[in-house]
Each structure stands twice: as C-alpha cells, then as structure tokens.
Amino acid sequence: MIPIHTAQTVREAEESFFAQQPGVDLMQLAAEAVAEAASKLLEGDRTSEGAVLVAVGPGNNGGDGLYAAARLAGQGIPVSLWLTTGQAHPDGLHAAREAGCREVDALGATELLAQASLVIDAVLGIGGRPGLDSVVATFAEQAEALAIPVLSVDIPSGLDPDRGHVEQDGFRAARTVTFIARKPCHVLQPAAGRCGVVQLEDLDVPVATRPVALQATPADIARLWPVPGPTSHKYSRGVVGIDTGSTRYPGAALLGTIGALHAGAGMIRFVGPEVAAQLVRTQLPSVTHGEGAVQAWLLGSGWGQTEANRDRLAAHLGVKTPAVIDADALLSLPTVVPPNTLLTPHAGEMSRMLGVERAQVEADPLTHARETAERWQAVVLLKGATQYVVEPGGRVQLAVPGPHWSAQAGSGDVLAGICAALLAAGLSAADAALLGASVQAMAAKRRLGPWPPEVIAREVAAVVGGFDPVW
Numbered sequence: 084m085i086p087i088h089t090a091q092t093v094r095e096a097e098e099s100f101f102a103q104q105p106g107v108d109l110m111q112l113a114a115e116a117v118a119e120a121a122s123k124l125l126e127g128d129r130t131s132e133g134a135v136l137v138a139v140g141p142g143n144n145g146g147d148g149l150y151a152a153a154r155l156a157g158q159g160i161p162v163s164l165w166l167t168t169g170q171a172h173p174d175g176l177h178a179a180r181e182a183g184c185r186e187v188d189a190l191g192a193t194e195l196l197a198q199a200s201l202v203i204d205a206v207l208g209i210g211g212r213p214g215l216d217s218v219v220a221t222f223a224e225q226a227e228a229l230a231i232p233v234l235s236v237d238i239p240s241g242l243d244p245d246r247g248h249v250e251q252d253g254f255r256a257a258r259t260v261t262f263i264a265r266k267p268c269h270v271l272q273p274a275a276g277r278c279g280v281v282q283l284e285d286l287d288v289p290v291a292t293r294p295v296a297l298q299a300t301p302a303d304i305a306r307l308w309p310v311p312g313p314t315s316h317k318y319s320r321g322v323v324g325i326d327t328g329s330t331r332y333p334g335a336a337l338l339g340t341i342g343a344l345h346a347g348a349g350m351i352r353f354v355g356p357e358v359a360a361q362l363v364r365t366q367l368p369s370v371t372h373g374e375g376a377v378q379a380w381l382l383g384s385g386w387g388q389t390e391a392n393r394d395r396l397a398a399h400l401g402v403k404t405p406a407v408i409d410a411d412a413l414l415s416l417p418t419v420v421p422p423n424t425l426l427t428p429h430a431g432e433m434s435r436m437l438g439v440e441r442a443q444v445e446a447d448p449l450t451h452a453r454e455t456a457e458r459w460q461a462v463v464l465l466k467g468a469t470q471y472v473v474e475p476g477g478r479v480q481l482a483v484p485g486p487h488w489s490a491q492a493g494s495g496d497v498l499a500g501i502c503a504a505l506l507a508a509g510l511s512a513a514d515a516a517l518l519g520a521s522v523q524a525m526a527a528k529r530r531l532g533p534w535p536p537e538v539i540a541r542e543v544a545a546v547v548g549g550f551d552p553v554w
C-alpha cells in the first residue's frame with residue numbers, strides 16, 4: 084500500500100528531519116532529482132534555443148526549479164527562466180544566473196514556448212494556494228495546446244495538494260517529481276490526471292504520522308485475494324445470496340450475479356423477482372434459486388425506487404448476515420445496519436443519502452464519504468474515477484485506479500456482485516470493497532476500450548486466476 088500524506092504532514096516531517104540533521108540540504112537533493120528527470124524527458128533534443136523553459140514562483144518550489152535550472156545549464160543545456168512574480172529564491176536565482184541561464188519576461192516566455200523542448204513548472208508547490216494567476220494559467224494552457232512536455236516540481240502548480248478537486252485549468256504535467264511522500268492530488272481524480280507519471284523522491288526523510296489514505300497496488304490485491312486451497316469447498320468459499328433486479332431492471336440482477344461468479348463465489352442463491360430469475364437461469368446454469376443459508380447478501384441493484392424497498396431490505400438485514408447494499412436500497416437504509424455491511428454509492432447516491440447536492444460530494448468526496456461511514460457505522464465504497472473505501476473511524480483506502488471506459492451503466496452492478504463474493508468468502512467489508520473495486524479496474528485495464536460491463540466482469544476471472552500461486 085502506498086501511503087498518501089497531506090502537505091502539512093510532509094512539512095512536519097521535513098521540520099523534524101531538519102531538527103535532527105540540520106546539515107542536509109533537501110532543496111539540492113530535490114533539484115538534483117528534477118534535473119535528472121528533465122534530462123530524461125529531453126531525450127537528446129538539446130539544441131533549440133530555449134530548450135528548457137523554467138517557470139519560477141516566489142517560494143521554495145521556485146527554488147527547486149532554479150537549482151535544477153542551474154544544473155541543466157551546467158550540462159550545456161540552454162535554459163531560460165521566467166520569474167512569474169518577479170520574485171525568486173535569492174540563492175537559487177544566483178546559482179541559476181551564475182550557471183548561464185537567461186531570463187525572460189511573460190511575453191518572452193510565451194514567445195519561447197513554441198521552440199521549447201520542455202517546460203519545468205516550478206511556480207507553486209505545497210505552499211501554494213489553489214489557483215493560478217491568469218498570466219501563468221494562460222501560459223500553462225498554451226504549453227498544453229502546443230504539446231510541450233511539462234515537468235512539474237512537487238505538484239502541478241495551482242492544484243490543492245490535499246485534494247483531487249481541480250478549480251481551474253492549469254499545468255498538465257507529463258511527469259511530476261514529488262518529495263518525501265505522495266500527496267492526495269497525485270492519486271485523487273481529477274487532479275491526478277494532471278500529474279502525469281508521479282515520481283517519488285523520498286529524500287530519506289521519514290514520515291512518522293498516520294497517512295491520510297493508503298493507495299492499493301495490484302501487488303497488494305494479489306496478496307490479499309482469497310485464493311482457494313486444497314480443503315476448500317463451495318460452502319467454505321462463500322455462498323452469496325442475491326436479491327436484486329426488478330421487472331424494470333432485470334439486467335442489474337444478471338450483471339451482479341455475473342460479477343459474483345467471476346470473482347469466485349463458491350455458490351450463489353438467487354432469490355430476486357421471477358423476471359430476473361429467468362434471465363439468470365438462462366445465462367448462468369450454476370446459480371441456484373430459492374432460499375437457504377448464505378454468508379453474504381447482495382441487495383439493492385436494479386430495485387428501482389419503490390415504497391417496498393424498506394421492507395425488502397429489512398427482510399434480509401434482520402438476520403445480521405454481512406451485506407453489500409447498492410443503488411436504490413441505499414435510500415431505504417435503517418438507522419442501524421448489521422456489522423460488516425458495505426454501502427456502495429456513487430456520488431449522486433451519496434448526495435441523496437446525505438441530503439446534499441451532488442456537486443458538493445464531487446467537490447469534497449472524502450469528507451462526505453467519511454460522514455456517510457460515520458452516520459451508518461458501515462464501510463463505504465464511494466464509486467467513481469477514484470474509488471474510496473472509507474471505514475467508520477476514518478481509515479481511507481483507495482482502490483487500484485482503472486481506465487475511464489468503466490464509467491458506464493452496469494459497472495456498479497457488477498462491482499457490487501464482486502464485493503459480495505468477497506464478503507461471503509469471509510473478508511471484512513473494507514477488504515471486500517478494496518479488492519472488488521481494484522480487480523474490476525485491473526480487468527478493465529486488460530480489456531481496454533468500450534467493452535460492456537459483463538465482458539469486463541468475465542475478465543475479472545482471468546485476473547483472479549493470475550493470483551493463484553499454485554498453478
């Protein structure tokens with residue numbers, strides 16, 4: 084799991100590091116990493132005038148950029164500096180000037196842009212307030228329009244380091260070199276989409292504080308997946324009870340059932356309405372129909388919004404079996420849900436659960452997901468371009484990200500089914516959510532393109548097969 088830390092935590096880590104090792108110059112280490120990354124991005128194209136154009140802000144982020152500029156100029160690379168506010172880190176500026184960097188003003192920077200091979204964005208880092216001065220914002224847009232690669236120092240300037248929300252257009256980096264720890268903007272969408280490849284330079288500075296979130300990697304998912312062993316049988320692998328679908332939405336039932344089967348459910352008991360049951364029967368012969376003991380329930384997908392939802396939900400939740408509660412059932416939740424319940428809303432559903440606007444959830448997903456988890460004392464999987472797994476108590480994990488093709492009807496039904504299979508296998512609701520969302524993303528990556536959700540669901544089985552260490 085990759086720890087994600089806030090700007091404040093990183094600052095504190097830096098301070099306590101300096102208190103213990105005052106002689107170490109972190110800015111030089113940072114600049115060295117930036118210069119190295121710049122050299123790689125230049126790929127030998129070092130001849131044109133203004134090959135590297137460094138946009139320099141007034142603080143230490145600009146200082147990193149200036150020392151990196153000095154290093155590049157020292158290698159004979161033509162480097163131009165644009166001091167975006169007219170102010171700059173004094174020692175860094177001195178070093179860059181000594182090394183032969185030339186300075187341009189805003190107009191000169193815009194003119195040079197067309198010939199530049201690389202822009203280094205050292206305007207604002209973790210000390211910046213979100214948003215860019217309009218001249219810098221226009222420069223960033225032009226760099227993007229001209230497809231000039233941008234290397235961002237620490238974060239693409241203008242982003243809020245601690246959030247995924249993007250307030251205004253700004254730099255879109257090909258690569259971001261960040262220091263000490265990854266920050267939320269590097270992993271949370273849509274901000275993460277502006278960072279390009281994120282390269283972490285930890286500068287040997289330890290961070291003692293608890294991370295604000297943990298980002299899962301495919302290796303984590305493979306390690307945690309419940310692969311069957313020699314003593315496994317269908318009951319030990321987990322029986323999933325599924326009550327999903329309606330006359331209006333029978334397909335949701337089929338999709339969730341396909342998801343559960345392809346994620347390794349030992350057995351499925353389908354107890355949804357007859358119209359959905361018929362569909363499942365014709366497509367998935369291994370599914371059994373009718374009541375019986377189950378280890379986890381999958382509820383809510385494709386129910387539609389009806390008065391009957393509250394009773395339909397209560398009928399299953401009364402027995403205190405772990406459950407995945409999805410879609411329409413999320414709006415009929417009782418005040419108390421059974422232990423190990425997983426709620427799987429998207430932003431729109433979460434906004435209705437909390438009685439706020441969807442835009443509010445989208446602007447600050449983490450706060451709202453935390454509030455949802457606290458209110459129902461249940462694990463929440465907030466679905467979307469970034470998939471948040473939030474537990475009551477505040478622990479936040481982020482699923483492995485996937486391609487944006489997955490933003491389509493039916494993906495959520497499949498995902499709920501995958502999570503239910505994992506819950507039935509005995510995983511905690513948090514692990515079921517993290518593994519379920521991640522494996523679906525990994526499957527979508529293997530099947531890149533506008534594949535329908537059932538095709539991605541079938542690919543899940545192939546991804547899971549790769550987790551088996553025996554074969």
Ligand SMILES: NC(=O)C1=CN([C@@H]2O[C@H](COP(=O)(O)OP(=O)(O)OC[C@H]3O[C@@H](n4cnc5c(N)ncnc54)[C@H](OP(=O)(O)O)[C@@H]3O)[C@@H](O)[C@H]2O)[C@@H](O)CC1
Pocket residue numbers: 093094097109110111113140141142143144145147206207208209210211212213214215216236237238262263
């Ligand atoms: N800690 C670490 O891990 C390490 C840190 N290092 C580096 O230090 C960076 C942090 O440096 P930092 O603290 O000097 O802040 P930084 O981002 O340069 O910006 C502050 C300046 O910008 C200004 N300003 C703010 N918002 C603005 C806006 N919207 N538009 C315009 N101006 C704005 C603000 O002025 P103000 O108006 O607030 O007086 C102030 O002058 C960090 O990102 C990393 O690159 C590495 O060297 C080593 C490891």
Ligand SMILES: [K+]
Pocket residue numbers: 144204205206207208235236237238239240
């Ligand atoms: K920056």
